[in-house]
Amino acid sequence: MNKLKWGIIGGGLMGREFASALGRWFALTQDDVPPCELVAVCDLSETARNWFERVPTISQITGDADALLRNPDVDAVYIALPHQLHREFYLRALDAGKDLLAEKPFGIDLEAAQSVRDRARELGRFVRCSSELPFTPGGQAVWKALANLDWLGRILEIRAGFHHSSDLDATKPANWKRQNATCGEAGAMNDLGMHVAHLPLRLGWKPARVYAQLQHGPSERPDGRGGVTACDTWDNALLHCDVEIGGESVPMRWEMKRLAPGETNTWFIEVLGTDGGVAFSTKEPKTLRVFEREGSRQWWKTTDLGHQMAFETVTGGIFEAGFPDSILQMLAAFAAERAGTLGGRLGMVTPDEAVVSHQVWRAALVSQREKRAVEID
Numbered sequence: 519m520n521k522l523k524w525g526i527i528g529g530g531l532m533g534r535e536f537a538s539a540l541g542r543w544f545a546l547t548q549d550d551v552p553p554c555e556l557v558a559v560c561d562l563s564e565t566a567r568n569w570f571e572r573v574p575t576i577s578q579i580t581g582d583a584d585a586l587l588r589n590p591d592v593d594a595v596y597i598a599l600p601h602q603l604h605r606e607f608y609l610r611a612l613d614a615g616k617d618l619l620a621e622k623p624f625g626i627d628l629e630a631a632q633s634v635r636d637r638a639r640e641l642g643r644f645v646r647c648s649s650e651l652p653f654t655p656g657g658q659a660v661w662k663a664l665a666n667l668d669w670l671g672r673i674l675e676i677r678a679g680f681h682h683s684s685d686l687d688a689t690k691p692a693n694w695k696r697q698n699a700t701c702g703e704a705g706a707m708n709d710l711g712m713h714v715a716h717l718p719l720r721l722g723w724k725p726a727r728v729y730a731q732l733q734h735g736p737s738e739r740p741d742g743r744g745g746v747t748a749c750d751t752w753d754n755a756l757l758h759c760d761v762e763i764g765g766e767s768v769p770m771r772w773e774m775k776r777l778a779p780g781e782t783n784t785w786f787i788e789v790l791g792t793d794g795g796v797a798f799s800t801k802e803p804k805t806l807r808v809f810e811r812e813g814s815r816q817w818w819k820t821t822d823l824g825h826q827m828a829f830e831t832v833t834g835g836i837f838e839a840g841f842p843d844s845i846l847q848m849l850a851a852f853a854a855e856r857a858g859t860l861g862g863r864l865g866m867v868t869p870d871e872a873v874v875s876h877q878v879w880r881a882a883l884v885s886q887r888e889k890r891a892v893e894i895d
C-alpha cells in the first residue's frame with residue numbers, strides 16, 4: 519500500500535500526541551492499514567518546534583504554514599490549532615490539495631463547519647474529524663453491541679457524556695479554551711462535545727430537539743503571567759434531547775462537563791431498552807456492562823473486556839490500552855478509510871456529522887437563552 523505522509527500544523531498538546539502515535543505505527547500488525555510517516559511540522563512557537571527535533575522522520579520544521587502546505591511530500595495534514603483558526607487553516611489545507619484530519623470542534627461555530635464541509639466536498643478531499651474515545655476497547659464493544667438494536671427491545675433512554683473536574687480549581691491559570699473568542703460561544707460543547715456525539719450520530723441518533731442547561735465556571739482566572747483574565751465560556755452543558763428511534767421519541771441526554779467533581783477525563787455511554795442494555799465508562803476501562811431480561815428475571819452482566827483493539831497490535835489483547843492507543847487506532851481508521859480498506863470497522867467523525875454536532879450546539883445556545891426546547895433542522 520502507498521505510504522501516507524503527514525504534516526502537522528499546531529505542535530502543542532495534541533500535535534505532540536499525534537506525532538507520538540505515528541512514531542509507533544509499526545505496532546499495528548495488520549497489512550490492510552497503509553504505512554504512515556510524519557514528515558513535516560509547523561508551529562509559530564519556537565519551543566513547540568524544537569520538541570519535534572526528536573522525530574527522526576521529519577524533514578521540515580517551520581513556522582510558515584504555507585511552506586508546509588507547498589511541500590509536495592505531504593499528502594495529509596493534521597491541524598490542531600485553537601478553534602478560531604480552524605476555518606482559515608482547514609480551508610487553506612484543502613485548497614493546497616491536502617487531505618485533512620481536523621481537530622474538533624471542526625470550526626468555531628456552525629458556519630465555519632459548514633464552509634469546511636462544503637469546500638471538502640467541492641474539491642473531493644478526504645476529511646475526517648478527531649474523536650478517539652470510541653476507539654478504546656470499551657467504545658468498540660459498545661459499537662459492536664449496538665450494530666443490531668433488536669435485542670434491546672423498546673429503547674427507553676440514551677445517556678452519553680464526557681466529564682472533567684479540571685475547572686473546579688479556580689486558581690488554575692486560564693488558556694484559550696476558557697474564552698469565547700478562541701474556544702467559541704459553545705464552550706464545553708465545542709471542547710468536549712464531539713467525543714459525546716460521535717457514536718450516537720453514527721448510530722443515526724440525530725437529536726430532533728434540545729433543552730439545554732448550561733453553567734459557567736469562574737468568571738476570572740490567573741493568566742499565568744502574574745495577572746488575571748476574564749473567562750466567559752460555558753463550562754458545563756446538560757443537553758436533554760429527543761431522538762426518533764423506530765417511530766418513537768426517545769430521551770437522550772448528552773453531558774459535557776469541566777466542573778464534574780471527582781472526574782478526570784471520564785467518557786461514558788449507556789443505552790437502555792426494555793429487554794437489553796449496554797453501558798461503558800472509561801472509569802472502569804476493562805468493564806462492559808450488559809443488561810438482560812427474561813420475563814420478570816433481569817440482571818446486569820459484567821464482562822472483563824481485555825484490550826483487543828479494532829486494528830490489531832503487537833501486544834494483542836493482553837496489555838492495558840490507554841489514551842495513546844486510542845489515538846493510534848483512530849489514525850489507523852483514518853488511513854484505512856482513506857485507502858478504502860476500513861471494512862466494517864468504525865470510522866472517524868465525518869464532516870456531515872461534525873456539522874450536525876454544531877447544529878445541536880447552536881440550538882442548545884438558543885435553548886439556554888430562551889429557556890425552551892429548540893427544534894434542530
Ligand SMILES: NC(=O)c1ccc[n+]([C@@H]2O[C@H](COP(=O)([O-])OP(=O)(O)OC[C@H]3O[C@@H](n4cnc5c(N)ncnc54)[C@H](O)[C@@H]3O)[C@@H](O)[C@H]2O)c1
Nearest residue numbers: 528529530531532533560561562563566598599621622648
Ligand atoms: N482529540 C482530543 O482528545 C483533544 C484534546 C485536546 C485538544 N484537542 C483539540 O486540539 C486542538 C488544539 O488543542 P491543543 O490542546 O493541542 O492546543 P495547544 O494550545 O496545546 O496547541 C496549539 C498549538 O498551536 C500553535 N499555533 C497557534 N497559532 C498558530 C498558527 N497560526 N500557526 C501555527 N501554529 C500555531 C501554538 O503555538 C500551539 O503550540 C483544538 O482544536 C482542541 O479542541 C483535542
